[in-house]
Amino acid sequence: MTEKSGLLLYGANGYTGKLILAVALREGLRPVLAGRRAEAVEPIAKAHGLKSLCFGLEDPGTVARLLEPFSALLLAAGPFSKTSAPALEACLLAKTAYLDITGEVAVFEAAFARDADAKKAGIPVLPGTGFDVVPSDCLAKALSEALPGAASLTLAFRGFKPSAGTMKTMVENAHNGGLVRAGGKLVGVPSAWKTMEVPLPEPRLAMTIPWGDLSTAWRSTGIPDIEVYMAVPPSAVANARRMRWLAPVLGLPFVQTFLMKRIEKNVKGPTAEDRERERSFLWGRVTKDGRTVTGTLETLEGYALTAETSVAIAKRVLAGEVSPGVHTPSLAFGARFIETFRGSKLTLPA
Numbered sequence: 001m002t003e004k005s006g007l008l009l010y011g012a013n014g015y016t017g018k019l020i021l022a023v024a025l026r027e028g029l030r031p032v033l034a035g036r037r038a039e040a041v042e043p044i045a046k047a048h049g050l051k052s053l054c055f056g057l058e059d060p061g062t063v064a065r066l067l068e069p070f071s072a073l074l075l076a077a078g079p080f081s082k083t084s085a086p087a088l089e090a091c092l093l094a095k096t097a098y099l100d101i102t103g104e105v106a107v108f109e110a111a112f113a114r115d116a117d118a119k120k121a122g123i124p125v126l127p128g129t130g131f132d133v134v135p136s137d138c139l140a141k142a143l144s145e146a147l148p149g150a151a152s153l154t155l156a157f158r159g160f161k162p163s164a165g166t167m168k169t170m171v172e173n174a175h176n177g178g179l180v181r182a183g184g185k186l187v188g189v190p191s192a193w194k195t196m197e198v199p200l201p202e203p204r205l206a207m208t209i210p211w212g213d214l215s216t217a218w219r220s221t222g223i224p225d226i227e228v229y230m231a232v233p234p235s236a237v238a239n240a241r242r243m244r245w246l247a248p249v250l251g252l253p254f255v256q257t258f259l260m261k262r263i264e265k266n267v268k269g270p271t272a273e274d275r276e277r278e279r280s281f282l283w284g285r286v287t288k289d290g291r292t293v294t295g296t297l298e299t300l301e302g303y304a305l306t307a308e309t310s311v312a313i314a315k316r317v318l319a320g321e322v323s324p325g326v327h328t329p330s331l332a333f334g335a336r337f338i339e340t341f342r343g344s345k346l347t348l349p350a
Contacts, residue, residue: 004096007031007314008053008070010087011077013040015269016101016130019307020076021048027311029318032070035077057083063090072097072317074129074310080107088125092117097317098125101306103132105179105186108215115326124322126332129313130306131299133212134329135282136228137220138338139297139346140213141330143286144221146348147293150286153221155213156198156206156229157282159302177244179210181218181226192240196229200281201296204231207240216328223286275304279343295348297338308341 009024011017012033021044024031030050035041038054045052057063067073067090075087080102088111091098098118102108111127118125128134136155144150178189192207200206206229213228232240270278278301285294299305313329316322322332329337338344 004069004071006070006072007318008034008067008073008096010034010057010073010075012052013037013044014076016303016306017076018044019275019303020074020101020310023307023311024314027315029311029315031074057086057090060086060089060093063087064093067091067094067096070094070096072099072314074314075100076310078102080104084127085110088114091123091125092121095121095123097123097322098127099129099310099314099317100127101130101132101310102127103130103212105210105212105215108133108212109186112215112219112326118326119324122324124317124324124332125326126313126317126322126329127326128212128216128329129310131280131302131309133216134309134313135280135297135299135305135338135344136211136213136284137216137329138335139282139284139295140217140223141220141335142346142348143284143293143295144223145335146295147286147288147291150221150223150288150293152225152227152287153217153223154196154227154229154285155211155217155282156196156200156231156284158200158204158231158280177210178208179214180208181214181224184218184224186214190241190244192237194227194229195237198229198231198283199296200231200283201298205234205237206231207237220328220330270301270303275301277301280305293349295346297347298343298345299338299341300343305341309338312340 009031012021013035032051033041033045034053036056041052041054073096077083084107088098108127178191178193180187180189194208197203198206209230211228214226217226280299280302282297339346
């Protein structure tokens with residue numbers, strides 16, 4: 001059997017992949033860099049004196065053979081609706097730990113469905129090692145511990161300037177509408193189904209979105225009713241509701257292709273100054289029999305936090321600190337895991 005060691009970072013040439021690489025190097029990791037296009041990946045590897053591999057993810061068997069030498073794969077290339085399943089299958093075949101930075105509910109659900117396979121393969125699987133869902137999952141878990149047996153969970157966050165990859169994921173899923181969890185089951189709802197005012201930290205209008213916590217927080221807390229909100233201007237709510245009528249058109253392949261090309265041309269993601277200046281704010285509430293507990297969380301800007309949390313999780317996986325199976329961040333590391341990162345402040349009632 002091949003001796004395993006090290007981390008393979010797939011998608012190292014992407015916006016978030018580059019941020020993860022910078023933190024990995026700072027933390028003493030020397031990942032092998034990978035991606036689909038050699039011309040995009042190899043110059044980055046050479047600039048840092050790192051090795052590189054270039055391959056597509058279409059054939060899990062072929063990918064598994066390439067993964068065999070590695071202890072862990074960190075997948076930073078989306079859309080994860082297309083990349084996650086074959087990459088995870090390859091990891092199961094190769095007995096290589098799987099990590100990704102997805103935020104897509106369907107991807108989380110598919111990963112959790114492979115829990116028995118991950119345990120049989122003897123590997124940890126951790127989808128969502130970034131902003132979605134590390135901070136919100138930790139907040140959800142902390143709230144559930146503050147009010148055991150809670151019946152409902154509401155989470156909200158203040159967004160930040162998206163990268164091209166994030167925008168592509170949003171466009172890819174726009175025609176599917178919204179989601180909530182009700183009675184323990186995922187339930188489809190219209191886009192911007194509900195709105196509420198949330199202190200983030202000042203009062204902000206927020207609307208329901210199909211965020212990854214609808215999958216992960218359910219596993220972390222067992223709370224059956226979950227809604228997730230994002231702070232937006234009033235115009236965004238109006239636009240989201242108007243888009244309900246365009247949902248069938250948004251899903252058409254030629255429309256998707258057109259929108260993806262527009263995103264690639266026009267969306268650049270936050271600058272280094274943006275990432276240093278901005279902060280992320282999250283708010284949560286749990287209820288049980290008329291009792292309510294609320295909490296808040298302040299962290300680094302979302303992409304900056306994603307790089308930090310992804311590398312920290314990768315280091316723990318490489319150190320053998322995570323048991324086989326599919327994990328949420330808080331189940332693997334505890335509700336207070338988020339407080340191990342600089343600038344994070346989790347606040348709950350005394």
